[in-house]
Each structure stands twice: as C-alpha cells, then as structure tokens.
Amino acid sequence: MNLLKKFLFELQEITNLIIFAFLGLFKSPRYLKEIIRQMDLIGVGSLPIVLLTGFFTGGVLILQTYPTLVHYGAQAEAGRAVATSLIRELGPVLSALMVSGRIGSAISAELGAMVVSQQIDAMRALGTDPNRKLVAPRIIALILMLPLLTVAADVFGLLGGGIVAKNLYGLDYNLFITSVRNGITTEDILGGIIKPLFFGLIIGSVSCYKGLSTTDGTVGVGRSTTSAVVLSSIVVIIFDFFLSRAIQSIFDIKPI
Amino acid sequence: MFSQPTEDAANTAEVTEEELAPTDLEDAVDEPERVVPAIEFRDVHLSFEDNKILDGISFTVRRGETKVILGRSGGGKSTTIRLILGLLKPDSGQILIDGEDITEYSEIEMMTVRAKIGMVFQEGALFDSLSVYDNVAYRLHEQGVAESEVETEVRRMLKFVDLEDAIDKMPAELSGGMRRRVGIARALVGDPQIVLFDEPTAGLDPPTARTICELAIKLRDLEDVSSIFVTHEMKNLEYLSSEYATVDENGEVVFEMEGEKICLINTEIVMLKEGKIIFTGKDEEFAATDDPYILKFVRGK
Ligand SMILES: Nc1ncnc2c1ncn2[C@@H]1O[C@H](COP(=O)(O)OP(=O)(O)OP(=O)(O)O)[C@@H](O)[C@H]1O
C-alpha cells in the first residue's frame, strides 16, 4: 500500500514536472542557448557509445542468426532479420539504455549536487524557475536527440551486420543490402523513430525529478543517481512493450 | 549604488519615533509604503516531521530597518529567512512582504516578490558552472539587460566587495571568504529593497567581517534598505547597533558612533530560543537584560 502510494506520488510529481517545464516554453525568457548546449552534450557526446553499441549489436545478430538461417536455407534473408529486429526493437531500446546510463546519471547527479549546495534555492531566490531553466532544456534536448542517435545506431548496426556477414560467412554485400531493403517497411522506420521520442521524455523527466528531489546531502546525490538510471531504464523497457503494441495496432502491422 | 546618497543620516537616526515632526507624519501618510512594514511575520509555525522549528514567531522589519537575528545553531534562523523568500511554506501563520500576504503564493507569483529581495546564502550557493562574472550578472542576464550595462554593474559590485581581480575565476578557485563576498555582490545587483544576510561573516577575518558590516550599515542608512542580518558574532552586533553611516562634506561615507545626542533606532535585535522569540529590542535593552539564556549566549558560558 505504502509502495503504491509512493509510486502514485512520484508519478504525479513527474507529470507536474513535465507540465510545468512545457508550459514555461511559451514564456520569455526562453533558454534557447541552454537547449542547444544540452543537445550538444547529449547528442554529440553520446554518439560514440551509441555507434559502438549499434555496430556490435548488428554484428552479433548476424553472428548468432546466420547459422540458423543456413539451416533453413534462408541465408539470403540475413539482412532482413537484422534490419527488422534492429530498427523495430534493439536500436531504440539499446540507445535509450545507453543514454539513460550516460545522460540520466549525469543529469540527476548535476541537479542533485545543485540541490544540496543550495544552488537551486539560490536560483529560485534570484527569480528563475528551475523547471524552465534546467528541466525543460534537458527534456527537450533528449526528445530531439534520442531519435537521431537511434537512427545512427540503426545505420551502424546494419553496417556491422553486413561486415560480419561478408567476412565471417562470405555473404555478398549486394545480397545483404537487397534483403535489408526488402525487409524493412516505412512503418518499421516510423515506429523506430516514434519510440525514442517517448524514451527521451521518460529519461529526461525521471532523471530531472530524481535529481531535484535529492535530500540528505552528498549521500543522497549518489542514491538519486542510481535510482534515476534504474528507474528510467525499467520504465523504458516496460513502456517499450506497450508502445510496440500500440504502434502495431496503429500501423496495422500483421505477422508475416 | 552608494555614489549618490539621497537620504541623510537624520532620517534614520532620530531620537525616538514619537518625536517625529508633524510634517514627517504627513509625509508618512502621503507615502503609505513607509508605514507598511517591509517584512512581517504573524504567528508563524513550522515543523519538520516531529521537530518543531518555529513555534509562533511574530516580528516586523520596517523600511530602512535592520533586524539582527540571534540564536543558537540549529535554532531556525536560516529557516526563517527561507520562509521570507517562499523557498519553504509555513505550517500556519502569515508572512507579509510590503504588506502583501505571500503565504499562499504559488511559485510563479513568488517570482515578482523575489525580484525585490537580495539573499546572501550561508554557504554562498554560487553557481559552480558559471564564472564569478556570470554569477554576479545572473539576475541581469535573466532580465535580458544589455551586456555593456551588465558589465559596468558587475564591475562596480565586485569593486565594492573588493574582488575585481577574481572576475574571470570559477567559484571552485575561490576561498570560502571570497565565495561569500561574490554571493554578497550577486545578492546586491539590481539594488533590492530588502536584503537578507545569513551569517555573512562566518569564517571571515575581522577586517573583512567589518567591511561586510559596514556594507550592511551603508545599505540601511544611505539606501533605505530593509534587512535581516543573521549572525552569531557579538562583534557584528556591536557594529550594526552602535554605528551609523553618513556622508561628510567631501562626499565621503563616514561611520559615526551613536552617542548622547543620536541614538540608533533602526536596528533591533531578535533572539530566538526553541522556536520562540524571547527578546526583541534595542542593543541597550539587550545589554541590560538579566535573562540567563541571553547572558550565556552573549558571554558563551
Ligand atoms: N529540510 C529540512 N528537513 C528537516 N529538517 C530541517 C530541514 N532544514 C532544516 N531542518 C532543521 O531545522 C532546524 C533549524 O535549521 P536552520 O538551518 O534554520 O538553523 P540555523 O538557526 O540557521 O542554524 P545555524 O546557525 O547553524 O545556521 C535544524 O534543527 C535542522 O535540523
């Protein structure tokens, strides 16, 4: 019961945070510079790890599925196999998890440290709403950058898959590319871009909330950092299921 | 801020309130904001969980007045100041700023109230990610003031706290006392009419502490600023309650001791004990008290 109460309370607080952050967007001063700075930090900064993740995920997908495909005599479909799972699922989810580890922790640690050193209070005392100055730019930057990062991860995943298929299994590049192109649909690509929009919102709002609700000094900063990463990762994974289902029914995707 | 003092010391160092000339009283009626206190607490209660911090606090800070708040560590002094800024809300009671009841104000409504208040935080609370310049300029940047104007103002404030050399440093490169002084400069930018000092001299050497007290005295006597000055140090209390600032014939600010003829009425002491106010009054009354708690607080034993 208490746990449920706590959950509902946090849900309400996070919803409020999102609402206030977005309402603030329509008032001046607008923190455009801050948004761009965060986009650079979040997007450009996370590019290397997201690309690496994508590349090796694509590689390992081929590595593991190719022998099975050979068994069924379907090695020509290798590209399709990587592309669908990568673009529909692994690209969005793995990018979101990497970003929640790298950026979610950074956000909640930074905001948490600002809370315990009274910088948030000072900011409020100087007439600035931290929701608008700190929270909104971070959430917006995450919503804008995560889809881009996901697409980059997808591309590198296909690249990794192609390279592994060619070098380990001797599959021709053209064959691989053709099967990728036959395999993916516009709906897959759209779905793969819609998901990270939501994941960005989740990671941003959960991490900002956890950071801003830090108590108990520096120990509290560590605690809120941990729970920001854990909570946002779990919510991303759970949300992914329901989002996938919703996208399936919206785009009317049928099992092939 | 202090280059063109407009008010003379007579305004702030009258003999007693009752002896106000009739014309002054009429002035007071003409300017209703002079009779409305800058800060007023009405029976404010606040607890953290089971811990009663403030238990029925009532006091007022008039315009141009300084209230020195004394009390032991953990006695609720910083909490009182945070209530004024609306960073915390009381459990019951009212808080009025310039006659406006801010108790129920939302965060957005508080923003206009906070614009007239400068706050010096106990720990400095500088923004780590911003340079000294940007810290001091913070309020002006948020208001979208032109950069040339911002720069003149920031340099003037930093000169004032004697930190011009540190303008490009980051807060992490400063000593504790320097951070505090940057915090003071940041709080005073934009000439707020109410200034809250939370132990601004703690951990500073005596001359620097003296400079900060002089600053508070100048704000009080020459700028008509209302302030709250939280401190543990008796030396600060002595400066604040027995000296006043005035401008001599050369236009220089000088500090004079109150004496036979002039008795300072714009500084009062508020003593907190276990969430209640056990003393309010002038320093002479404070010195003459025989309350054992106060005597122990003053002497330390
Ligand atoms: N957020 C909070 N949650 C719980 N208790 C708090 C909180 N803030 C302050 N307190 C408690 O309130 C009491 C008063 O704190 P406050 O900071 O006002 O003291 P203070 O008079 O400023 O002390 P000092 O002179 O040491 O600065 C302390 O006992 C402190 O433990």
Ligand SMILES: [Mg+2]
């Ligand atoms: Mg304190």
